[in-house]
Amino acid sequence: MRPTLTNKPEAFETEKIDDKENGLVRVMNPHLASMPEDFLYHFALGTKTHDLQAMFGDVKFVCVGGSANRMKAFGQFIHGELGLNGDSSDIRDICEGTDRYCMYKIGPVLSISHGMGVPSISIMLHELIKLLHHAKCRDVIIIRMGTSGGIGLEPGTVVITGTAVDSFFQPQFEQIILGKVITHSTELDKDLALLLLNCGQEIPDFQTIIGNTMCTHDFYEGQGRLDGALCSFSNKEKQEYLKNAYEAGVRNIEMESAVFAAMCHRCDLKAAVVCVTLLNRLDGDQITTPHEVLVEYQMRPQKLVSRFMKQQLELLK
Ligand SMILES: O=P(O)(O)O[C@H]1O[C@H](CO)[C@@H](O)[C@H]1O
Numbered sequence: 673m674r675p676t677l678t679n680k681p682e683a684f685e686t687e688k689i690d691d692k693e694n695g696l697v698r699v700m701n702p703h704l705a706s707m708p709e710d711f712l713y714h715f716a717l718g719t720k721t722h723d724l725q726a727m728f729g730d731v732k733f734v735c736v737g738g739s740a741n742r743m744k745a746f747g748q749f750i751h752g753e754l755g756l757n758g759d760s761s762d763i764r765d766i767c768e769g770t771d772r773y774c775m776y777k778i779g780p781v782l783s784i785s786h787g788m789g790v791p792s793i794s795i796m797l798h799e800l801i802k803l804l805h806h807a808k809c810r811d812v813i814i815i816r817m818g819t820s821g822g823i824g825l826e827p828g829t830v831v832i833t834g835t836a837v838d839s840f841f842q843p844q845f846e847q848i849i850l851g852k853v854i855t856h857s858t859e860l861d862k863d864l865a866l867l868l869l870n871c872g873q874e875i876p877d878f879q880t881i882i883g884n885t886m887c888t889h890d891f892y893e894g895q896g897r898l899d900g901a902l903c904s905f906s907n908k909e910k911q912e913y914l915k916n917a918y919e920a921g922v923r924n925i926e927m928e929s930a931v932f933a934a935m936c937h938r939c940d941l942k943a944a945v946v947c948v949t950l951l952n953r954l955d956g957d958q959i960t961t962p963h964e965v966l967v968e969y970q971m972r973p974q975k976l977v978s979r980f981m982k983q984q985l986e987l988l989k
């Protein structure tokens with residue numbers, strides 16, 4: 673029998689109350705304060721080797737997504753959208769010392785890739801949250817912009833996650849720590865989701881909705897696909913599962929939202945997930961949409977988030 677615990681964050685709260693009040697990004701680890709140096713191995717950045725506050729102290733928005741090329745393209749796009757000086761094609765990968773993740777800083781925006789799946793994004797988020805903490809960043813908003821499979825939606829619909837759920841449609845993320853199953857809440861910021869929805873509704877070119885997002889640990893059997901190298905269920909069983917997911921409020925499926933929501937929630941970071949649907953999973957499994965259509969779909973969350981950031985920056989003036 674597996675030992676299961678519900679996370680009690682207060683047991684390890686280490687940050688000063690002041691940090692919460694003044695918007696500083698917090699870490700929830702009592703051991704960090706006594707470390708003489710913190711080297712963020714997968715970013716090739718460190719507290720002794722880099723002046724993180726000078727490099728990142730003014731960051732207000734962090735945008736993350738799976739693919740390195742997409743996050744570079746977003747950096748170039750947002751450079752133009754924010755009307756920054758200089759040539760957007762010159763943006764430099766801050767993590768060029770490693771090929772695990774890429775990172776671009778464009779004014780107050782940080783654009784970072786996280787790879788595919790829970791372990792990959794979780795490693796990135798540990799180092800990102802520490803980076804924002806060491807840099808003394810304040811009032812940061814973090815948004816995952818991704819792709820997903822839709823359920824009962826027109827392909828190309830943008831889904832803002834209301835609640836990230838697991839494969840049992842529960843609003844939780846299970847993690848094994850020291851041989852125990854720990855359950856974390858996957859609550860996301862509701863006001864932020866509504867602000868993003870408003871921005872989406874101001875863009876007439878595509879549909880934007882709020883719905884639950886199911887986070888799985890696999891793209892094929894884990895998402896009920898019949899087209900993997902292995903499949904242990906029938907089409908009828910697949911359709912039943914997707915129908916149950918729809919009835920539980922799930923509108924799209926991807927592979928990072930639950931751990932993203934859980935880690936941001938534990939550190940009190942304002943977070944949102946905005947994913948475009950590439951296909952309607954009730955109609956099939958294969959993604960055969962032409963490349964140029966997929967590229968345009970992938971731009972949709974970026975356009976929405978850009979609109980949101982421009983509105984917020986205007987408010988900050
Ligand atoms: O579009 P990204 O951000 O990579 O996200 C989705 O696409 C990948 C699968 O193709 C998974 O990582 C899933 O979460």
Ligand SMILES: O=c1cc[nH]c(=O)[nH]1
Binds near residue numbers: 926927
């Ligand atoms: O069906 C899909 C499409 C994109 N990403 C996923 O995780 N699933």
